[in-house]
Amino acid sequence: MIDDDPADGWFPESVAARYDAPGGANAPEVVTPAVDVLEELADGGAALELAVGTGRIAAPLAARGVPVHGIELSQAMAARIAGKPGGAAVEVTIGDIATARVPGEFSLAYLVFNTISNVTAQDGQVDVFRTAAAHLRTGGLFLVEVGVPDLRRLPPGQDTVPFAMADGYVGFDQYDVVAQQFTSNHVTVSADGTGRFRRIPFRYVWPAELDLMARIAGMRRKHRWAGWDRTEFTADSGSHVSVWEKTA
Ligand SMILES: C[S@@+](CC[C@H](N)C(=O)[O-])C[C@H]1O[C@@H](n2cnc3c(N)ncnc32)[C@H](O)[C@@H]1O
Numbered sequence: 442m443i444d445d446d447p448a449d450g451w452f453p454e455s456v457a458a459r460y461d462a463p464g465g466a467n468a469p470e471v472v473t474p475a476v477d478v479l480e481e482l483a484d485g486g487a488a489l490e491l492a493v494g495t496g497r498i499a500a501p502l503a504a505r506g507v508p509v510h511g512i513e514l515s516q517a518m519a520a521r522i523a524g525k526p527g528g529a530a531v532e533v534t535i536g537d538i539a540t541a542r543v544p545g546e547f548s549l550a551y552l553v554f555n556t557i558s559n560v561t562a563q564d565g566q567v568d569v570f571r572t573a574a575a576h577l578r579t580g581g582l583f584l585v586e587v588g589v590p591d592l593r594r595l596p597p598g599q600d601t602v603p604f605a606m607a608d609g610y611v612g613f614d615q616y617d618v619v620a621q622q623f624t625s626n627h628v629t630v631s632a633d634g635t636g637r638f639r640r641i642p643f644r645y646v647w648p649a650e651l652d653l654m655a656r657i658a659g660m661r662r663k664h665r666w667a668g669w670d671r672t673e674f675t676a677d678s679g680s681h682v683s684v685w686e687k688t689a
Pocket residue numbers: 449450451452491492493494495496497498512513514515518536537538539553554556559560
C-alpha cells in the first residue's frame with residue numbers, strides 16, 4: 442500500500458508511480474511532435490512549463506538544449522523528472538501555477554495535456570494566464586493544449602458520458618453544466634476482484650474564453666491549431682493547441 446501525501450493533490454505517489462507507463466501519452470509519436478513545436482517556439486530562449494508533472498515533455502525538451510524550468514504542485518510527480526534523459530537539467534519549483542513566481546525571463550510558457558482544466562475555478566484559470574504573462578518577455582509566447590468541451594455528446598436531461606469500457610476498466614465523465622465543471626471517473630477492477638475508484642474534478646473551458654483570459658493577462662492569440670501537427674482548427678476538432686503572444 443502506497444502512502445499518499447495529501448499535499449500532492451490529485452497526483453500523489455500512487456498516481457505518479459504509474460504515470461510514466463510506456464505507451465499512450467508517453468509514446469514517442471505523441472511526445473516528439475509536441476517537443477518539436479515547443480523547441481521551435483522557444484526560439485533559442487528559455488521555456489517555463491506550468492504543471493511540469495514527471496517531465497514527460499520538459500525532460501526531452503531540455504535534452505535538446507532548451508533551458509527549462511517547471512512549476513509543479515506534486516512533489517511525488519516532480520521527483521521523477523531528474524531520472525529521465527535531459528531531466529537533470531530541468532529546474533523545478535514546487536508551487537501552484539495560479540500563484541507561483543520563479544526567477545528569470547522566458548521566451549515560452551506552456552501548459553499541456555488538458556491541465557488548465559485541473560484548475561477548477563475561472564478566477565484560478567485567469568491567474569494561470571497571469572502567471573504565464575508574468576514570466577514572459579514582451580513578444581514571448583504562451584501555449585495551451587486542451588480539449589474542446591464535449592457537451593455536444595450530452596443528450597438533453599443526461600449528465601454522464603462514458604469514454605472508455607475495456608476489460609476491467611470503465612471510464613465516464615459526469616458534467617455540471619451550470620457550474621461549468623465535470624468529474625472524470627475511473628473504475629478499475631483487478632483479476633482478483635479488488636476494485637479502485639478514482640475521481641478527478643475539472644473545469645472545462647471554451648476556446649473563446651481562453652482568448653479572453655489571455656487578453657486579461659496582456660496577451661493576444663497568435664495561433665489555434667487542431668493539434669501538434671498544426672493542422673487547421675475546425676468545428677470537428679476535439680482539442681486544440683493555442684498560442685498567445687505577450688503584448689508590450
Ligand atoms: C495531467 S498531469 C500533466 C503533467 C505534464 N504537464 C505532462 O504533460 O505530462 C497534470 C499535472 O498538473 C499538476 N497540477 C495540477 N494542478 C496544479 C496547480 N494548481 N499547480 C501546479 N501543478 C498542478 C498535477 O500535480 C499533475 O502533475
